[in-house]
Amino acid sequence: MKKKSFSLIVLSLVVLMGCDRSDTETTRNAGDTQPMTGEAEILKSWQGDYPVAQLNELPEGQRERRFGYIVDTQTFENVWKVFKPDEAVPEIDFKSNVVLFARNTQFFNRIKIGKVKVTNGEAEVLAMETMSAMPIEDKVAMSLAVVPRKGILSIRSSDGMLPIKY
16 A cells, blocks of 8 residues: 555656646747747857858748848758858857848849847848849848847748748
């Protein structure tokens, strides 16, 4: 009888400890996905040229888009080595941040992400761009910006809504 009681107590403690841990994780994850409204702070940004022949390094499903995002170290490293081959790859904490990009899709124009406005989790990337009629041939201009990812669920643009898959 004592053995059964002890086993029941141990089993109850294991179940309680397991429930406590998962509740904390669920709360933390739910807080991360609460839609944000406001301006996302740009923590770092870069501008430069990107070879058209290497657009395949951008995340799949975003290679033809004007705006996109990067959520993992490996993709960022691959893009960076093409974008800034003579510079060390910056360290990005992808658990807390997302890298947004803006690039030319019709004409070669210098571009810079100036602001990221978020409304109910939908990010609108505001980019300044020079105006030219130079066709895109072997390179596009591109801008990258690191912003906190908390509350950013998608990117809204003329290309349509792009849900962010973290």
